[in-house]
Amino acid sequence: MKDIFARLGSDFLSTIVFLVLYLMTGDVILATAVAIAGAVGQVIYARYKGQTLGYMTWASLGLVIVLGGATLLTHDPRFVLAKPAIGHFAIGAIMLKRGWMLRYMPSIVTETVPEYVTVAGYAWAALMFVLGAGTIAVAATGNIKLWAFYISVVLIGAKLIAFAVQYVAFRVLVTQRIRAAARA
Structure with missing residues (x-):
């Protein structure tokens, strides 16, 4: 059971970071940028540790970068949401x-x-x-x-x-x- 919650926490880390940072600061751009950086950092750390990353991890990273990037470019949070x-x-x-x-x-x-x-x-x-x-x-x-x-x-x-x-x-x-x- 502990593994399930750890995996869910890892899978939703960028969303959690975005939400917490936004609620603390009210700044969508900052929250989005940190969430993107966090997602990229997670993948780099996993690769450094020699972990094999599944399709869903790569797909999630791609979504964070594309939708987060659209939010950063347009200043419209609807993309990342x-x-x-x-x-x-x-x-x-x-x-x-x-x-x-x-x-x-x-x-x-x-x-x-x-x-x-x-x-x-x-x-x-x-x-x-x-x-x-x-x-x-x-x-x-x-x-x-x-x-x-x-x-x-x-x-x-x-x-x-x-x-x-x-x-x-x-x-x-x-x-x-x-x-x-x-x-x-």
């Missing part, structure tokens, strides 16, 4: 692969209700697309405080609620199937 939406769209597209969730489920779930796991996988993909579209809509306003609330409360809250609903649904479905099999 749209970055999380691209990640959500990419993850949503990956989640469209049939059965992607099966490897993450306990065996009792995959053996008892595999068809529902597939449906849940598509529901997660839809959620990612909706959250990505919401991020674009919020970014288009240019209101950084609204965006900060959206990415830190709405995005995380929606995923936590979806996880809780999924957990309860699978628990009920598995229990019903096991009881029905015992009666038969």
Whole structure:
């Protein structure tokens, strides 16, 4: 679990740096420049340590540089604010692969209700697309405080609620199937 949070922190470091620095200073240009420098520094440090960098790391760096650069050139924060939406769209597209969730489920779930796991996988993909579209809509306003609330409360809250609903649904479905099999 600790590794997951470390990885998420690393993946979102430039966004976190941008948000904290902007909230401290109110300066979009400074926050963007430091976030770009931080993302480049992360990659240089990882390469120095001999770590192999995956496609997503390079894609994220490219997005930070391109969207951050557009923000620096135009002094318009909407470019850098749209970055999380691209990640959500990419993850949503990956989640469209049939059965992607099966490897993450306990065996009792995959053996008892595999068809529902597939449906849940598509529901997660839809959620990612909706959250990505919401991020674009919020970014288009240019209101950084609204965006900060959206990415830190709405995005995380929606995923936590979806996880809780999924957990309860699978628990009920598995229990019903096991009881029905015992009666038969």
